Amino acid sequence: MVNYVLAGAARTQAAAMIQELEAARPGAAERLAQGALAELRTWPELTVLEVDENLTEQGCSVAGAYDFGPPPHLSVATSASRARRDFTALHELGHHLQKNSFALMEPFSREPDGGLLLEDAACDAFAAEILLPAPLVHQHLDTKGPTASAITQLWQASNASRMAVCVRAAQHLPAPGHILLLDTTGNLAFAASHGERPLRRGSFQGDIAVIDRALTGSGHARGLTQVRYRDGIFGRELHTDTAPMDGYLVAVLVTDSAPWRAFTPPTPDTGPQSRDYICANCGEEHRSFAPACRRCRIPPCPDCGRCACPPRVPERLCPSCFTLHPPSMFSAGSDRCLDCD
Numbered sequence: 001m002v003n004y005v006l007a008g009a010a011r012t013q014a015a016a017m018i019q020e021l022e023a024a025r026p027g028a029a030e031r032l033a034q035g036a037l038a039e040l041r042t043w044p045e046l047t048v049l050e051v052d053e054n055l056t057e058q059g060c061s062v063a064g065a066y067d068f069g070p071p072p073h074l075s076v077a078t079s080a081s082r083a084r085r086d087f088t089a090l091h092e093l094g095h096h097l098q099k100n101s102f103a104l105m106e107p108f109s110r111e112p113d114g115g116l117l118l119e120d121a122a123c124d125a126f127a128a129e130i131l132l133p134a135p136l137v138h139q140h141l142d143t144k145g146p147t148a149s150a151i152t153q154l155w156q157a158s159n160a161s162r163m164a165v166c167v168r169a170a171q172h173l174p175a176p177g178h179i180l181l182l183d184t185t186g187n188l189a190f191a192a193s194h195g196e197r198p199l200r201r202g203s204f205q206g207d208i209a210v211i212d213r214a215l216t217g218s219g220h221a222r223g224l225t226q227v228r229y230r231d232g233i234f235g236r237e238l239h240t241d242t243a244p245m246d247g248y249l250v251a252v253l254v255t256d257s258a259p260w261r262a263f264t265p266p267t268p269d270t271g272p273q274s275r276d277y278i279c280a281n282c283g284e285e286h287r288s289f290a291p292a293c294r295r296c297r298i299p300p301c302p303d304c305g306r307c308a309c310p311p312r313v314p315e316r317l318c319p320s321c322f323t324l325h326p327p328s329m330f331s332a333g334s335d336r337c338l339d340c341d
Contacts, residue, residue, distance in 0.1 A: 007194050009118055011171065013107060014125035017097050020104065033130050036086035036093070037076065046096065047073035048089065064088035066095035083161035087127050094123030117198075124192065128167035131160035137168050145174035145259040148220075148243035148252050155245060162245060166192045169252070175266075177238055177254035178227065180205065181245070186215055189248065195255075200230055210240040211251060219244030222260065224267065227253065237267040277301070280308040 021028050031039045040048050063077035063084075074092035076085050098104045098119055108115020132154075140154035146169040155165040166179040169192070173179070176195025183189050186206010191199040205211050205228055214221035221242045226234040238253035241260050252259075256266035278285050279301035293299065293307040300307050315324040320340035329337045 006117060006121060007171070009107065010121035010125045011129075013098075013104065013118065013122035014094075014129050016104060017094060017122065017126045018129060020101060021097060029130055032090060032093075036089040036130075037082075040074075040089055040093065045072070046093075047071060049073055049075045050078045050085075051075045052078065064092045066092040066099075068099055072096055072100075081161065083159065084163060087131065087161040087164045090127035090130055091123040094126040095119065097126075098122065124163075124167045125171070128160075128164045128171075131164040132158055132168045137172075141169060141172050142259055145254070145257065146172050146179070146252055147260050148241045148250050151179065151250050151252070152243050152245045162248060162250070163190045163192075166190055166250065170194045173252075173254055174257040174259065175254045177252070180211075180227075180249075180251040180253065182206070182211065182215075182249045182251065184215065184247065184249075186211060196235065197229060199227060203228060203230070210242065211249070214242040214249055214251070219249055225253070239264055239267065279306070281306045 018029055028039070037048060040046060065075045067073050067075075074089065074096065076088045076092070078085075105115070108118060111118050136158060137154065140150055140157060142150060151165055151169045154169070155162055158165065160168075162181050166181050170177075170179045171194070173194045178194070178196055178199065179192045180188060180199070181190040182205060186204055188199055188201055188203045188205055190201060193199065199205075206215055208225050208228060210221050210223045210225040213223075219242060221240075223240055224237045225240045226237055228234055236255065238255060239258040239261070240251055240253045241258065242249055242251045244250075254264075256264050258264040277298060280298070282301060284301060293309060296308040298308040315326055316330060316335075316337075317324055318329075318335075318337040318340055320336050323337070325337045329339070331338065331341055334341050
């Protein structure tokens with residue numbers, strides 16, 4: 001689970017990224033805040049590409065991508081607004097800075113996943129820190145935490161994208177939760193999570209309680225709801241507040257201490273919990289929410305796709321590639337598989 005430690009580490013990493021950026025290019029942070037894409041196009045060592053959104057990576061939190069190269073280049077979706085393209089460009093610049101600095105890569109070695117979650121969270125924090133200065137943020141976000149309407153007001157008072165505002169708002173959540181940005185059809189355009197598992201960009205959330213009521217009404221709604229994770233899995237109930245954001249819906253979801261209520265006790269964690277497994281076939285450790293096999297009670301491994309059940313067709317070991325194959329992969333009279341024969 002993404003926790004407070006990761007959120008704090010992401011902000012620390014973002015501060016280190018800005019410090020390293022300023023040491024290499026004095027004044028770059030201010031120039032990037034004025035126009036990230038325009039500034040990055042002047043950097044001779046980095047190529048900026050504008051591409052169709054369908055060509056960007058869905059696994060990333062933004063509609064963009066970074067390629068280490070050589071030569072290194074970052075891609076930004078052309079369909080987005082200028083503010084969104086600038087946020088995406090800064091997010092991808094964050095990948096560039098981290099992948100080209102031993103000092104910035106060092107914290108990844110302490111992360112159980114090798115730093116994948118920290119790297120992406122730090123990219124969001126880096127972009128948000130540049131686009132939204134602290135005095136402006138504190139002017140609009142209450143010390144008790146952000147409401148959906150306050151987030152909209154902060155966005156209107158700044159030149160930052162909706163995504164940047166969501167990231168900054170998530171940093172001020174008083175309890176585990178999410179800041180969601182949804183389009184008019186209920187699909188998740190962006191999510192900034194704090195202390196909860198991150199949500200996948202593009203996932204459909206439009207039919208869940210409170211969100212559904214907000215989308216079909218004025219955009220303002222409050223209540224309890226559950227968000228949908230991958231494969232239709234629902235998490236715990238969260239206190240939710242929504243507001244319209246010029247063609248989008250912004251939603252604040254927290255486990256407790258909701259800023260819009262005088263007293264909010266923690267909701268019970270009724271959502272499914274993942275379990276750790278070691279695959280009996282390939283030996284890889286993995287964590288899974290998937291339904292368990294009815295026979296062996298073990299879910300499929302995400303690496304090899306198999307549960308702990310023995311294969312229905314006996315497999316043979318190829319002495320050349322040392323891989324188990326079904327009999328159909330061997331020619332008659334040969335002990336080597338078709339790939340090696």
